[in-house]
Amino acid sequence: MVIIQIANLVATSFPNGMSHYLIGGILIGGSVVFMYLTTGQIVGASTMLETTVSYYSKLEWFQQEGFVSSRDWRLVFTIGLIVGAAGYTLVSGAAQWMTEVQWWRLLIGGLFIGIGARLGKGCTSGHGICGLASFSPTSLINVIVFLGIAIIVAHLTEIAGVVP
Secondary structure, three states, rough: OOHHHHHHHHHHHOOOOOHHHHHHHHHHHHHHHHHHHHHHHOOHHHHHHHHHHHOOOOOHHHHHHHHHHHHHHHHHHHHHHHHHHHHHHHHHHOOOOOOOOOOHHHHHHHHHHHHHHHOOOHHHHHHHHHHHHHHOHHHHHHHHHHHHHHHHHHHHHHHOOOOO
16 A cells, blocks of 8 residues: 555656656766765865866965865866766757746846855755765755755745746
């Protein structure tokens, strides 16, 4: 009985199937393990951005040893994310992702995300994928806060009737 309920929940939660999520998770997990084993460093998108900025910004924050010493491989990794997404879109014939959200809302949201990533000492990928995988208590707290606030904001936005 419980197994049937779980199967029904999975079927309704994933109407297009789960295989592509499973494959994506395995690829992401494998990439994180590979990067950690080959560099000894945790991969995170906000750190990727900061190390890339270290190429041209002379601000002391961006010139930290940790950013400067790892920026070459992090830049290649960042380019790989972009090229990989573009390659998938071209090969699969998938339509380009579009949004109805106004540009200024995306800009404000991006600024809040950037500030949050800095205050949280990392982003959702760094804490959620790498941090949790390494059993970091700090990452667990960050993920709980990220998800909790996201859920609250999503519900408040829906209740307020905000549309794109």
